[in-house]
Amino acid sequence: MQPVDFTHSQSAHCESGVCSNLLTHKGLPMSEAMAFGMGGGLFFGYLPFIRLHNLPLVTYRAAAGGILKHFANAPGFTMHQKQFRDKEQAVAELDAALAQSIPVGLQTGVFWLPYFPRALRFHFNAHNLVVYGREGDDYLVSDPVFPTPVRCPVADMTRARFASGALAPKGKMYYFTQTPQTIDHHHFITEGIRFVCKLMIGSPFPLIGVKGIRFLAKRLEKWPHKLGKERADLHLGHVVRMQEEIGTGGGGFRFMYAAFLQESATLLQDPYLEQCAALFTQSGDTWRAFAASAARVCKDRPREEDTYQAMAATLRECAAKEEQVFSNLRTWLDDQQ
Amino acid sequence: MTEQEQSVTNGIATVSYQAGNDGRQQLISGDMWQPVNIVNRQAWDAIEKQIQHTREKIHRGSWSCLRYYMVINHMDTGLLAKYSNQLRIVVYLHTLPLFFKRLGTGTLQKYADIFDVTVEDLQQGKLRAPVYGTEQGEEHAAC
Known part of the structure; x- marks a missing residue:
């Protein structure tokens, strides 16, 4: 499978980084900060009734998926999004999209991604990344928080796509099918x-x-x-x-x-x-x-x-x-x- | 920089927004900001303390080795119940040696697949490394 010609740019935050990278790939260059702001990414919430490791949830950004949702619902944009019950079907659909040279955004659980440093592997299930190719049993991954593209075995990526717990991704994959040439x-x-x-x-x-x-x-x-x-x-x-x-x-x-x-x-x-x-x-x-x-x-x-x-x-x-x-x-x- | 303050990113350069001299925000590549490392270290210390406590309880025969695998992989009974598709109370019972000893191969296989160990490891009460790998050596416990 020929990898897609995808430009990887490192960013400070995964969702706005993926959004910016996918839009830039579709010919609509956009910085990460712009994607973050236009997608209404800023927020503050102190939610003591939701516990993480038995500690109260404090969030400084909009709910996971909020930025992408903003663009997906905007006029002129259409986004293909899908969640799965079956792991094999999820892998097959991802491979089919890659075969059509479409870079695909995935929601994953950080804990199962082997290229993440040990100390950052917590059960956080709303990490976004882009898969832009497959070589043998490895996916070629543009993870926006890493300086260069990385490789991830198919089995590990599938595990990360089907992580359980809060914000479970259920194999979620997405890509823009239509974007306007310019935006207002x-x-x-x-x-x-x-x-x-x-x-x-x-x-x-x-x-x-x-x-x-x-x-x-x-x-x-x-x-x-x-x-x-x-x-x-x-x-x-x-x-x-x-x-x-x-x-x-x-x-x-x-x-x-x-x-x-x-x-x-x-x-x-x-x-x-x-x-x-x-x-x-x-x-x-x-x-x-x-x-x-x-x-x-x-x-x-x-x-x-x-x-x-x-x-x-x-x-x-x-x-x-x-x-x-x-x-x-x-x-x-x-x-x- | 002491070992305690070393970056949690294992030297992977992340980027962050910082204001330059002209006041304009720009993406700067570098290691994580030191306070982040301190609070991350604090979280890991708390987890390590919990792992140590679990090991002691397993040696005393109060808990099964399933509890160790749960804790070292940052799970609680609720999360493990979701991964293993069982009720929370059932998982809790499996963390007690009395019930764990009676588990069939099917249920043990389910746990073994989640924690990347073998059924024999669980049956023999071996305490293996977590899924993300670690320098901690294995040891045995009476499950």
């Missing part, structure tokens, strides 16, 4: 920002958006008293681990969103978005200061200022900054109409 940047950018604004400052639900950050701050203050030092440190480390998912540069996905706003400012020639991007970078820096302080606590080498109260205050600062920037963006959106 203004429409996609405003829709992407509108979607994120609604979630971050327009939701009445107290656990998501800016309210969610404040809720987390309130809970975080109480952890040492309520859980004891060891459990409190574990909870704190978990918040940071979720924030620093591979390659976000320390600030959740805030820096990536700032990159999207900067790129949008250039495309739409609107300096106001540039100002919003600068504010967003400040928010990312505050998140990073929180992570650095939390890491010192987790390592048992806290400075005098590294208290849970101080960290909660830093989180409230993040919330205030993000509230301001999204209010500004909402005003900007109103001006666009």
Whole structure:
């Protein structure tokens, strides 16, 4: 089977990276940050009733699959998506698509991918990658978080496609069947920002958006008293681990969103978005200061200022900054109409 | 950099967004940010502690070796139940030596396939490496 001529670009986040790589392959060049922003990828949610390794779920990005869904539902785009019950059928359909020179996006479970470093092999089932060829018993894989394409045995890939547990992929494969030659940047950018604004400052639900950050701050203050030092440190480390998912540069996905706003400012020639991007970078820096302080606590080498109260205050600062920037963006959106 | 602070990515260069001197965000290639390594190390320490605790319980005869394979592969009874297509309570019972000893080859094969070991390993109570491989040596336990 002849591998597809597919250009691999490394990215900081798997789903936006796969989206950007697949669109670029279809002749619609798009940066990762742009795919992230247009797909409404930014979010915050503190969901203590969902547990990961017995720790509360904290998420800094939209639900898995949300970015791709945004593009799949956009006018001019059609996406072929399929899930399977039968493993053999899933392999056969993937091979058939590859035989037609179609690079295929897959949702997989990280734990079963042999090329992943040992320390990152947790049961996370929403990792996206692109398979662009098969040579013997190996798939040629463009995994966007890796610097170069990798190989993965068919058996391991099949196992990863049928991982069980939360967000089970059920063999999910997808590819764009139709993309427009050009897109209306203004429409996609405003829709992407509108979607994120609604979630971050327009939701009445107290656990998501800016309210969610404040809720987390309130809970975080109480952890040492309520859980004891060891459990409190574990909870704190978990918040940071979720924030620093591979390659976000320390600030959740805030820096990536700032990159999207900067790129949008250039495309739409609107300096106001540039100002919003600068504010967003400040928010990312505050998140990073929180992570650095939390890491010192987790390592048992806290400075005098590294208290849970101080960290909660830093989180409230993040919330205030993000509230301001999204209010500004909402005003900007109103001006666009 | 101490061993504790070494990157969890095994030296694979990841990329991340960072603001340059002009304030523009750009993708920079490099190792992961140090606080990430610290909190990842913390998570692994917690898992290793749990593995050690499980080993001790197996040696004392309180748990079957299935519990070890479950813990070392980061699973709980709920997740293993999904992988093995059984009820959670059934998996829990199999983590107890009394019930584990009575398991037929069919059920053991199911577990062996999940954990990349043989039925004999499970029957003899061998504690093999996890699916993702590790430097930890094998040892035997009375299942």
